[in-house]
Amino acid sequence: MTNAGSAKTILVVDDHPQLLDLVKRSLELLGHYQVFTAGDGAQGLERYVEIRPDCVVIDVKMPGVDGYQLVRAIRGDPETARTPLVILSAMAQEKDQLGGLLAGADVYLLKPVEPPDLVAAIDRAIALSEEERHQRLKKLAEQDEPPSW
Numbered sequence: 001m002t003n004a005g006s007a008k009t010i011l012v013v014d015d016h017p018q019l020l021d022l023v024k025r026s027l028e029l030l031g032h033y034q035v036f037t038a039g040d041g042a043q044g045l046e047r048y049v050e051i052r053p054d055c056v057v058i059d060v061k062m063p064g065v066d067g068y069q070l071v072r073a074i075r076g077d078p079e080t081a082r083t084p085l086v087i088l089s090a091m092a093q094e095k096d097q098l099g100g101l102l103a104g105a106d107v108y109l110l111k112p113v114e115p116p117d118l119v120a121a122i123d124r125a126i127a128l129s130e131e132e133r134h135q136r137l138k139k140l141a142e143q144d145e146p147p148s149w
Helices: 017-031 041-051 067-075 094-103 115-127 130-141
Strands: 009-013 034-038 055-058 085-089 107-110
Touching: 009 017, 009 041, 017 034, 017 115, 034 041, 041 055, 041 067, 055 067, 055 115, 067 085, 067 094, 085 094, 085 115, 094 107, 094 130, 107 115
Parallel strands: 009 034, 009 055, 055 085, 085 107
Antiparallel strands: none
């Protein structure tokens, strides 16, 4: 992770090159982040290990390793489990959003998203404490009624 006071590092993982470039430029401009990219989930995991970003923005539908698998891989390793994760996906059904949050994402945003909203979501995810992240996941898992899917 980066040192306090320096620009936060963000890894954006998406298989659409034009969107990846647009998100990268928007985050650098509006969020003043240092942004790295990956074109699929497997490359995203490799880049994650290489960079150790402060937050990861992840698409869901990607070939090979999908976004949910990438979220679970990051959350499943005690050394990386505290990393803030934001899903940015066109998958808008409640079951998709719940699936992303249950996999361990801190925020689930729908495409298209306005760049300031993405910056705000990243900042919210980064601000979450480990305890807040744990409590949110516990609350989701303990819902009285299962989702109707």
